[in-house]
Amino acid sequence: MATVDEIAPDIFRINLGAMPGDPITTSFFLIRDEQPTLVETGYRKTFDEAWEAVSRLLDPTSLRYVVVPHLEGDESGALNHFLERAPHARAVGSPIGSAVNLSDFAVREPLAVDDSDAFDLGAHRLRFLVTPYVHQWDSMLAYDETTRTVFCSDVFISLGGGPAMTDHDESDAMLDAYRMIGIFPSKRHLDSALDKIQATNPATLACHHGSVKGGRSVQGYLRAMRENDVTGLTEWNPMVEAR
Template sequence: MAAVDEISPDVYRVNVMTDPDLDFTTSFFLIRDEAPTLVETGFRRAFDETYRAVSELIDPATLRYLVVPHFEGDESGALNGFLSRAPHSVAVCSPIGMAVNADLADRDPMVVDGDSELDLGAHRLRFLITPYVHTWESMLPYDPTTGTVFCSDVFIGPDGGHAITEADQTDHMIQMYKSVGIFPSRAHLDHALDKIEAVHPRTLACHHGSVKAGRIGTYLQALREHDVTGVTEWNPMLEPTDRPR
């Protein structure tokens, strides 16, 4: 059953366990406002579960924006499910996302770039364009009204049953990235970290793991100081006991 937690005023984390053996979870986020917005949608296969969770907070038919940081099963798999239930909703993606993945949405997406801003009511959304972090079309939305960066696959960590943490999970984060190799380029990662640091986030709303409500500088420094880019031999089909931890 999806867990729902408020992580900042009217911003909710909807979380589903992905891999209990690794304490690995997947989250997306609902901003409850005049223009209700989802950041990420979760997996298509989990749509019924996550739709019920969203229904606890709003009428999903009133959703206006479905923000896609990048097109991937866990980030956008349920996109068309939500589009079909919310007749006035629109997917939101980066310019590269529109160029290469627009066909994945049943309605034409809205394109945003680094100068765009969505007025949701009490909240606003702006966008950090961060190619190859970790896919070509990646972008990271942020809400300057709450200081929240929706950081997608940056700052991955364990969940441990905690929606929000102020603990230092950098060791786990670095080990995970070295194991799976989702960042192809040091230059692209540094470019993204520069953009994140420049908006002075107070909260890192992670797609995988607990939301980070403290030690923001520590996480940024850890990714700058450790080489977590390049090719690995990660095999997602390994048995749990053989997986890197």
């Protein structure tokens, strides 16, 4: 069963655990407000579990937005299942993600957003950071101005389990994970994304995998990602293995 934890006022981390054989857990996030919003959806095959978890917090059919940081199974596999059951919900993606991917994949026309856009959800105000190639070409992040929560997708992740939220600096383990799996192709693009994240003065880094980072650890994670190059080819390169 999915676990649900409040990580900021009316912002909930819904953790779906790990898929069989997968070393990382997967979470998505719900902003409970006048305009209820999901950030990420989890896999298609975990939709029933995700829907049940959302229903503990509100009526899922009332969802208005489903933010898609990039098109990938763990981030958006269940998107259309949510859209089919929530009749007023719209997918929200980056300009490239909306034009190239979501306009074909989603069952309703998506909303394209860029750095200048903001959604007033009620008590929360959601803005967007377009971050191409971090780690997909259509990538973007979202952040809530009200609570200074950055929904940072695959940035600042951690492997394994752990608590829903931590203020411990485990950046060394994070760097080791990135060096092993290799998901960032370009340091220039990653540094640009880090600049945008830093400019929000984040209080909470709500990552898609592993514990949410908060408190005193936030600046340590930002510093670690700036000072260490985790881009390019790494220990595990699926393109090499595929040849």
